[in-house]
Amino acid sequence: MAGSRLEKFGTVFTRVRDLMRAGVIKQSEKPVWFDVYAAFPPKRDPLYVKPARELRGKRSREDVVPDIFYKEDDIRAKFFEVYGNGPRAFDLSKANFVSTCQRFVEKYSELESRGDVEKEVLFHETAKALLAEGIVLRRRGGPMVATELRDPVLDMKLTDMLAEQQKDSADETQGEQTQTQTTENQMSP
Incomplete structure (x- = not known):
């Protein structure tokens, strides 16, 4: 694949572009980032710099990227x-x-x-x-x-409101029952 080589032979973008031109990578299989990189290329091309040779095979410090x-x-x-x-x-x-x-x-x-x-x-x-x-x-x-x-x-608050409504409806039904009983009592003699 294009990512297995070092960048000294070209960037990943140029290698993928050339593989697409040669027909190795089909247009439908191109990477997601390819169109974005083509539309917004970097201002400077990435440059591969060969690392300095180690003296006597020892490293003076760890290769740690600082924050x-x-x-x-x-x-x-x-x-x-x-x-x-x-x-x-x-x-x-x-x-x-x-x-x-x-x-x-x-x-x-x-x-x-x-x-x-x-x-x-x-x-x-x-x-x-x-x-x-x-x-x-x-x-x-x-x-x-x-x-x-x-x-x-x-x-x-809702339970209080429901309790009040139930109490009011119970009072109304009792009032209606007493009214019907009094009207029935008045009609029966």
């Missing part, structure tokens, strides 16, 4: 936690598209660099500044209220 975090990752995480993805999808067909989250991060960085806003209220001030610019941010819905908490109150 990469940027300072705006915390801002983005809090933004998505509070506001979610938003009502609109990302428009990847426009090269200059800027998402609401990216605008929020840029405004946050701008307000932070000024230094006139305290760290505690900076997040809310950023939302207010974007609102002043005409960008409406909608908070995610709050946590759902558990129905178990609301049901006993509703059940109690």
Whole structure:
């Protein structure tokens, strides 16, 4: 398959494309990602760099990929936690598209660099500044209220109402029975 070779002979995309041209992979069997990659190719082609040779067969340290975090990752995480993805999808067909989250991060960085806003209220001030610019941010819905908490109150009220109705209907039937008995007594002599 195309994925068994190293990338030094071409990218996975070019190998799959060439296999499709040669007829090895049919058009109906092409990978799901192929059309997306063809529509939105990377700005730089992936480059295979041959790893450096090991000296004397020993490694000085483990080949571990370190976690990469940027300072705006915390801002983005809090933004998505509070506001979610938003009502609109990302428009990847426009090269200059800027998402609401990216605008929020840029405004946050701008307000932070000024230094006139305290760290505690900076997040809310950023939302207010974007609102002043005409960008409406909608908070995610709050946590759902558990129905178990609301049901006993509703059940109690409903049972009270049903008890009152049954009592009223019982009183009415007794009243009707006494009226029929009195009318029967008056008619019988």
